[in-house]
Amino acid sequence: MNPEQYNYAHFPEDMQAADFSAFPNILHAGTDAPDGVLVNAATGAEERLSDYWSKGPLIIEFGSAT
Amino acid sequence: MPALDALAAEFEPAGVSSVFVYTQEAHPGDNWPHHSGFEHKLDAARKFVDECSIHRPMLVDTLDGEVHRAYGALPNMSWIISRTGKILYKADWTDPRTIRQALEQIGYEIDEKRGGAHMTSYYMETLPQRPNSTEEFMQGLLDIGGPRSAHEFLDAIAAGPGGEQAVAQMREWVIARHEEKPTLPDSP
Numbered sequence: 440m441n442p443e444q445y446n447y448a449h450f451p452e453d454m455q456a457a458d459f460s461a462f463p464n465i466l467h468a469g470t471d472a473p474d475g476v477l478v479n480a481a482t483g484a485e486e487r488l489s490d491y492w493s494k495g496p497l498i499i500e501f502g503s504a505t
Numbered sequence: 506m507p508a509l510d511a512l513a514a515e516f517e518p519a520g521v522s523s524v525f526v527y528t529q530e531a532h533p534g535d536n537w538p539h540h541s542g543f544e545h546k547l548d549a550a551r552k553f554v555d556e557c558s559i560h561r562p563m564l565v566d567t568l569d570g571e572v573h574r575a576y577g578a579l580p581n582m583s584w585i586i587s588r589t590g591k592i593l594y595k596a597d598w599t600d601p602r603t604i605r606q607a608l609e610q611i612g613y614e615i616d617e618k619r620g621g622a623h624m625t626s627y628y629m630e631t632l633p634q635r636p637n638s639t640e641e642f643m644q645g646l647l648d649i650g651g652p653r654s655a656h657e658f659l660d661a662i663a664a665g666p667g668g669e670q671a672v673a674q675m676r677e678w679v680i681a682r683h684e685e686k687p688t689l690p691d692s693p
Binding site (some may be wrong): 451476 | 539572600629657
């Protein structure tokens with residue numbers, strides 16, 4: 440999904456089919472996890488995923504209310 | 506409490522950390538519309554934490570989903586990353602059952618290494634199954650997102666080769682539940 444399609448106002452008619460079919464072919468076990476900066480909702484501070492995983496195994500769940 | 510919160514609490518003493526990355530709203534509707542800006546997204550994430558009692562750190566992605574897209578942008582994925590930043594577990598759907606199995610495996614590996622064993626990695630893929638009730642899914646869309654979330658999901662299926670006929674029964678079901686607000690037959 441490209442940045443323009445992201446944060447859609449209406450559920451996409453293609454149901455993100457391309458993202459689902461691409462998933463088995465990206466980011467395999469054993470390869471480097473993408474790092475990135477996110478904002479902690481509780482503190483408002485910027486944090487990196489690597490701040491967490493550098494201390495031990497990290498479970499990352501992605502999702503939203505809906 | 507979401508199932509993964511319990512799992513995170515259980516494995517925390519073993520040194521496992523856990524975060525939730527807040528993405529776009531997968532099924533925007535009247536209750537949870539798409540985000541009008543980053544501040545709105547931050548507010549929505551805080552509301553989500555309160556309403557769903559999520560105890561893991563809630564990390565909010567950029568408005569255009571930089572981190573989410575880097576991981577494939579699927580709506581409900583889970584990953585486990587090692588201390589050296591390697592992917593250990595990758596699933597296109599969050600299933601506490603297989604996450605637990607993966608964490609038990611990681612614990613076993615740590616114990617063996619501490620005991621002096623020489624360990625070596627091997628590569629594995631699996632294709633597990635999970636229960637998936639269409640009615641419960643649609644009820645969730647109605648209860649959480651609102652009627653628009655449910656109808657737009659059916660619109661997307663109807664845009665496929667089966668057309669509106671493919672969703673006619675579900676459409677009636679949604680309309681009946683929306684208007685009459687009945688409970689599912691198997692709910693308490």
